[in-house]
Amino acid sequence: MSTKATTFHQDFKVISLIALAHGLSHFFQIATAVLFPLIKDDLGVSYVALGGTVALYYIVSGVCQTLAGFAVDRYGARRVLFLGLALSTAGAAIAGIARSYEMLVVAAVVGGLGNSVFHPCDFSILNARVQKERLGYAFSGHGIAGYLGYAAAPVYAIAVAGAAGWRGALLGAALIGAVVIVVLALQRDALHVEPADGRRGTEHGGLAADLRILLSAPVLMCFGYFILVSVQFIAMQNFGIASTMALYDISASLASATLTAYLLGGAAGILSGGFVASHTSRHDLVAVGGMTVNAAFMFVIAAAWLPAALLPALCAASGFSSGLTNPSRDLIVRATTPPGSTGKVYGFVYSGLDVGSMVTPVYFGWLLDGGRPSVVFYTVVVTAILTIATVLNLPGRPAAKSSA
Numbered sequence: 001m002s003t004k005a006t007t008f009h010q011d012f013k014v015i016s017l018i019a020l021a022h023g024l025s026h027f028f029q030i031a032t033a034v035l036f037p038l039i040k041d042d043l044g045v046s047y048v049a050l051g052g053t054v055a056l057y058y059i060v061s062g063v064c065q066t067l068a069g070f071a072v073d074r075y076g077a078r079r080v081l082f083l084g085l086a087l088s089t090a091g092a093a094i095a096g097i098a099r100s101y102e103m104l105v106v107a108a109v110v111g112g113l114g115n116s117v118f119h120p121c122d123f124s125i126l127n128a129r130v131q132k133e134r135l136g137y138a139f140s141g142h143g144i145a146g147y148l149g150y151a152a153a154p155v156y157a158i159a160v161a162g163a164a165g166w167r168g169a170l171l172g173a174a175l176i177g178a179v180v181i182v183v184l185a186l187q188r189d190a191l192h193v194e195p196a197d198g199r200r201g202t203e204h205g206g207l208a209a210d211l212r213i214l215l216s217a218p219v220l221m222c223f224g225y226f227i228l229v230s231v232q233f234i235a236m237q238n239f240g241i242a243s244t245m246a247l248y249d250i251s252a253s254l255a256s257a258t259l260t261a262y263l264l265g266g267a268a269g270i271l272s273g274g275f276v277a278s279h280t281s282r283h284d285l286v287a288v289g290g291m292t293v294n295a296a297f298m299f300v301i302a303a304a305w306l307p308a309a310l311l312p313a314l315c316a317a318s319g320f321s322s323g324l325t326n327p328s329r330d331l332i333v334r335a336t337t338p339p340g341s342t343g344k345v346y347g348f349v350y351s352g353l354d355v356g357s358m359v360t361p362v363y364f365g366w367l368l369d370g371g372r373p374s375v376v377f378y379t380v381v382v383t384a385i386l387t388i389a390t391v392l393n394l395p396g397r398p399a400a401k402s403s404a
Contacts, residue, residue: 007131013190014129015138017183018122019145021081024180025118026149027156028088028111029057031173032095032104034157038166045101053108055358060112062354069120069347070210077128077343078191081121082181087114089177096170120347127334127342128193133278135334139327140274147267210341214348218336222349225329225390228383230356232294232322235380236262239364240315244301246373248308258311265316269323276324283328283335287391290325294318295384302377322384332391 032039036050072080091111098104122142130138160169184191213219235243240262241255269290276286297318300306306314337345367375 008134010190011130011134011138013187014125015134015141017187017190018125018138019141020180021085021184022118022122022142023145023149023152024085024177025088025115026146027153028092028173028177029115029153030150031092031153031157032107032111032170034154035161035166035169038161039104042166043098043101043104045104049101050104053104055361056105057108057112057115058354058357060109061115062351062358064113064116065119065351065354066214066344066348068117069344072117072120072124072195072343072347073341074195076195077121077124077193078188080117081125081191082184082188084114084117084121085177085181085184087111087117089174089181090114092170092177093174096167096174098167116347119350120343123330123333123346124342125191125193129190135331136277136279136327137274139277139330140270142330143270143273143323143326144267147263147270151263210344213338213341214344219345219349221390222333222336222345223352225387226349226352227356228387228390229322229329230353231360231383232380234357234360235364235376236315236319238361239368239376242368243364243373243376244308244311246368246371247302247304247377248311250308250311254308254311258315261312262315262319265319266323269320270326272320273324273327277327277331280328283331284391286328287325287332288388290321290328291384291387291391293321295381295388297321298377298380298384302374302381304374 033050033054036047039045040047040050068080068084087110091107091109091114094110095104095107098107126135126138126142156173157166157169160172164172236259240259241252244250244255244258245252273286273290277283280286297314301311301314301318333346333349334342364376364379367373367379
């Protein structure tokens with residue numbers, strides 16, 4: 001086998017294993033929430049209380065994600081990844097044997113701890129083990145796997161719960177997690193990355209130097225970008241159905257089809273974005289262009305200028321243009337990351353997703369309770385424009401290559 005073929009095989013293996021782990025993390029994120037109607041009746045708790053466990057999950061994940069990044073750079077991404085997989089699986093198992101609300105709280109804490117490790121681990125391994133020219137495809141595969149994890153969770157949970165109850169569904173999810181751990185353990189050599197702190201030695205300046213990196217303008221811009229992106233995704237994933245029903249006076253089935261079109265468009269955009277990112281050095285322009293188009297489609301949706309029958313097409317186009325930016329976005333983060341700081345930088349900037357997930361649901365709920373569904377979409381327009389501003393002001397964005 002040629003050297004080129006060998007490296008392709010190795011890259012494909014690493015990308016597949018990391019995609020599997022990332023898809024599992026997204027699967028666990030909503031597997032319990034899908035079953036809330038059954039859990040509510042069985043345990044006699046309110047939706048507000050159950051929603052509190054979701055908030056707690058993301059709070060723990062967001063707070064610990066930066067710490068997980070430091071652990072990745074100190075102890076190695078593979079070791080921390082397996083710890084996160086074990087904790088995520090344990091969180092599902094605890095929820096599966098829950099006989100009280102308190103056990104669901106414990107499950108949320110354990111699961112949130114597990115969820116915090118995936119982005120710093122995944123990107124540390126991908127950046128270290130995948131050839132640079134294939135990183136665009138790697139980040140694309142990583143993102144698509146997350147979408148597939150989200151899509152698989154409700155299908156699996158509802159189907160299994162119908163036959164084995166909600167506890168059986170969650171215990172089955174934990175079993176799936178255990179199988180994934182075994183698969184990755186058998187291929188653990190492909191995931192090995194030397195700890196970054198060990199490669200840098202002791203002269204890099206310690207904690208003070210690490211904090212200066214995290215508080216530098218490029219990294220803070222990336223952090224803000226991820227907060228804004230999460231606001232858009234929460235608006236569509238959690239409130240898109242209710243908002244389109246209220247704004248366009250449409251049925252739940254059409255509103256559901258609209259959200260499905262948005263998510264499928266996003267997945268297609270991520271897939272296409274991998275090819276785009278692999279054939280350009282101007283990742284900043286890809287991000288700006290995608291978010292500009294996304295904002296334009298969202299403005300048309302918010303203004304309700306077009307018939308409701310066109311909503312699925314509009315949302316698919318919006319999702320595609322947003323998803324197209326994802327691989328380039330991850331490469332922009334890579335460009336702003338100093339050598340030896342991959343874990344902590346990716347952990348910090350991706351914690352912005354959790355921060356946005358914590359603070360925005362109450363705002364969108366308030367808008368809907370106040371009869372202002374159009375403002376939900378106008379908020380997405382504003383945040384998309386603000387993401388453009390973060391990229392345009394990003395000192396660490398890739399520079400254009402001069403042509404011969």
